[in-house]
Amino acid sequence: MILPKLFSLALALTGGALAATIPETDFDVIVVGGGPAGLSALSALSRVRRSAALFDSHQYRNDPTREMHDVIGNDGTPPALFRAAARAQISNYSTASFIDTTITSITPVSNNNFTTYFRTTDNTGAEYTSRKIVLATGLIDLLPANVPGLVEGFGKGIFWCPWCDGYEHRDQPFGILGEIGHIVSSLLEVTTLNSDIIAFVNGTYTDENVAALEASYSDWRAQIAAYGVRIENRTIASFTRLQDGGEVQNEAHDQQLDVFRVDFTEGEPIVRNAFLTNFGTAQRSGLPYDLGLAMTEDGKIDTSSYSGMRTSLSGVFAIGDANSDGSTNVPHAMFSGKRAGVYGHVELAREDMAAKIAKRSVSTRALHKEAERLVGDEMEKIWERVKA
């Protein structure tokens, strides 16, 4: 029989891989998230003319901040201007689309006819299909809701990242906010920026917590004493802004002069200019959980166990703060977005190529099948001649 021979030829051409047909989708890639990670992925995909749509619900982690820092070429740029410039530039590429809705579900569709694709639905009920998904959905900061003035001050004098905001508050009376176990690691990040430091540990100075701290830093008392850090253990009741560093600045020296009064459940208040925080984070979106992606213990999408920003689900990539790289800043968001753009493109190209080769082989096979039907046994002889 000739068919098995041709079939093995097809297998040889496709390297033995099962080459499925490419499904007709609305886009090659759907990117969920329009922060620096998603924008970077869209840029990389657009530069090689992959059709891609970026969905953006306009909830950005650094929305509260006045200025973005430590992003070379954009030191001090407000995040909204940075994103707007990226959008304007990427809009030049005809294969890029921006859709400003919230994605509510993503469902993988697989059957033997096609390579897997995804059906994505947004909050307007519109459905879109794509061959790959890039999640750039970010994190939220878990700030306690029962402390008046804290959320309002976050990103504006009360900050979590010394690289983002520390320099603008250097040499100012400073506070470290957090459980006593976090004080030494926070201190290590700011010793070059601030010297008048109070650690506000909010009632966590307990024997149990001290024992845990001593396990990591046996000489923690000497370390904080060496920098003159005083521990304030009273329970914090509220933060009250006395001055807005967005308005009161020492522009010649890039200093923002925020002033806060900290009130406690008892005793006298304390006044400080700025604080470094130690609160947790969580995924902004439920999509990683809905998709059943493998997550790390600290609630990040596991990309460390896979290459190229891939996740546990084939065809789904995760970038930016949401993934498990252990790096949550704009340069990492851009790096990881670029990486997913490259790996996603090449993965698509491999599938395209395999399907193209298989299609050619299969159509040769179909041709012979038709010929066989017409000429019956004659085909065997013809085939032997062709081969010779």
Ligand SMILES: Cc1cc2nc3c(=O)[nH]c(=O)nc-3n(C[C@H](O)[C@H](O)[C@H](O)COP(=O)(O)OP(=O)(O)OC[C@H]3O[C@@H](n4cnc5c(N)ncnc54)[C@H](O)[C@@H]3O)c2cc1C
């Ligand atoms: C106060 C503050 C200041 C900071 N300052 C700096 C700084 O100066 N320099 C620096 O490098 N880093 C800074 N960071 C960190 C920086 O904000 C993050 O690292 C960065 O934003 C991560 O980018 P991302 O694209 O992963 O996520 P994000 O920027 O948070 O973007 C997430 C995107 O996903 C979208 N999204 C989520 N779910 C859905 C859905 N279901 N459908 C559609 N869209 C969805 C959101 O709308 C958003 O567009 C700061 C963080 C904070 C909190």
Ligand SMILES: *[C@@H]1O[C@H](CO)[C@@H](O)[C@H](O)[C@H]1NC(C)=O
């Ligand atoms: C691309 O976009 C930028 C920003 O909108 C614009 O200034 C530039 O002229 C565009 N370039 C082209 C080739 O269209």
Ligand SMILES: *[C@@H]1O[C@H](CO)[C@@H](O)[C@H](O)[C@H]1NC(C)=O
């Ligand atoms: C696969 O393709 C065949 C032939 O075109 C079609 O009849 C069948 O419904 C398809 N199966 C699925 C699950 O789409």
Ligand SMILES: *[C@@H]1O[C@H](CO)[C@@H](O)[C@H](O)[C@H]1NC(C)=O
């Ligand atoms: C301080 O601790 C109390 C619980 O004792 C908690 O409710 C509150 O949110 C904490 N405040 C801060 C600023 O962490």
Ligand SMILES: *[C@@H]1O[C@H](CO)[C@@H](O)[C@H](O)[C@H]1NC(C)=O
């Ligand atoms: C700190 O505050 C907590 C809660 O009020 C209390 O249990 C603990 O004894 C205090 N620690 C010190 C060293 O005073």
